[in-house]
Amino acid sequence: MSWQIARITAFNDNYIWALHQGQNAWVVDPGDAVPVLEWLAASSCQLQGILLTHWHNDHQGGVNALLHVFPTIPVIGSLKPLNGPSSPVSDGDLIQVLGLDFQVHATPGHTLDHVCYVCTDPRLDAPIAFTGDTLFAGGCGRLFEGDAALMFSSLQRLNCYPGNTQIYCAHEYTVANLRFAVACEPHNSETLTRLQDAQTLVTLGQSTVPSTLGLERLTNPFLRADTAAELGRRRSWKDQF
Numbered sequence: 001m002s003w004q005i006a007r008i009t010a011f012n013d014n015y016i017w018a019l020h021q022g023q024n025a026w027v028v029d030p031g032d033a034v035p036v037l038e039w040l041a042a043s044s045c046q047l048q049g050i051l052l053t054h055w056h057n058d059h060q061g062g063v064n065a066l067l068h069v070f071p072t073i074p075v076i077g078s079l080k081p082l083n084g085p086s087s088p089v090s091d092g093d094l095i096q097v098l099g100l101d102f103q104v105h106a107t108p109g110h111t112l113d114h115v116c117y118v119c120t121d122p123r124l125d126a127p128i129a130f131t132g133d134t135l136f137a138g139g140c141g142r143l144f145e146g147d148a149a150l151m152f153s154s155l156q157r158l159n160c161y162p163g164n165t166q167i168y169c170a171h172e173y174t175v176a177n178l179r180f181a182v183a184c185e186p187h188n189s190e191t192l193t194r195l196q197d198a199q200t201l202v203t204l205g206q207s208t209v210p211s212t213l214g215l216e217r218l219t220n221p222f223l224r225a226d227t228a229a230e231l232g233r234r235r236s237w238k239d240q241f
Contacts, residue, residue: 003098003124005168007207008039013172014058015209017130021098024048028117028130029170033062037069046070049097052077052086053132054114059170080113089115100124105158107134109151110141116154118161127165129158129213136169137211138177138194140222140231142239148232155223155231163214174198174208177220180241184221184234191219 006025008016010032017028018039025045029052030036040047047070052060055078063075063083075084076095089095091106095117102117110133120127133141134154143151178195185191194215198208216223225231 003100005128005210006039006043007209008035010035010062011058015168015170015172015207016062017168018045019097019100020045024098026051026097027066028168029053029059029132030062030066031058031060033065033069036062036066047073049073050075050084051097051102051117051130052082053116053130053134053170054078054111055080055082056111056133059132078113078115091115105154107131107154107157109143109146109148109154110134112145112150114141114154116158118158118165120161120165126212127161128210129161129165129167131158131167131169133170134158135167135216135220135223136171136177137167137174137209137216138181138198138220139173139238140220140235143235148235149228151222151235152225152228152231159213159217159223161213163212163217165213167209167211167213167216169209169211172202172207172209174211175202180238181219181221183241184237185224188219191221194219 003021006018026049060083067084075086077086079088089104093104102119105116107114107116116131118129181191
């Protein structure tokens with residue numbers, strides 16, 4: 001039986017990802033329990049576990065309410081204490097989710113505790129990466145706790161995967177990110193085309209996520225930065241853009 005990933009929307013622009021196989025599901029970064037419970041009921045799925053990328057409340061705020069309904073499920077997250085009885089993971093760990101092995105990558109920068117989860121199982125159509133607030137479609141997370149050197153290193157960790165890797169980030173920030181990307185690299189025709197495509201999707205009420213790592217390499221000004229200093233300059237500019 002194949003695996004599927006469902007997109008659950010929360011708040012103004014958050015995405016909670018549900019990896020499911022048959023009637024079994026795990027969710028990634030459930031900042032709000034209500035849309036998760038609604039999706040589980042509509043799809044007749046049972047929640048088997050939770051993955052957390054970092055401590056921000058819009059990523060873990062719904063954990064305790066979900067544990068009230070599913071009290072025995074595992075909650076897997078970073079080394080920082082998180083909501084619920086979370087099991088900490090470290091860089092290089094392997095965790096199994098619905099029969100798939102996910103590599104844990106420590107990706108500090110946005111927060112110091114941030115981790116990403118990547119699966120390259122050949123049974124999948126393409127590798128998948130749950131990148132939280134580290135690598136966005138067209139951008140990267142703000143440097144709330146880390147610095148440019150940490151974010152640069154974290155992005156390079158993710159950049160080692162094949163170009164068809166599906167990037168499941170946690171927010172619909174793509175249009176705003178790509179507007180900045182066009183300003184940052186005005187002669188990059190790939191970025192302008194992607195911005196136009198993203199604007200069309202959003203106008204139609206559709207999502208721009210997931211992206212692919214190959215597309216990010218062509219159009220994401222932070223993944224394209226050659227040095228940590230360049231990334232830092234771009235991030236400072238983006239914060240004021």
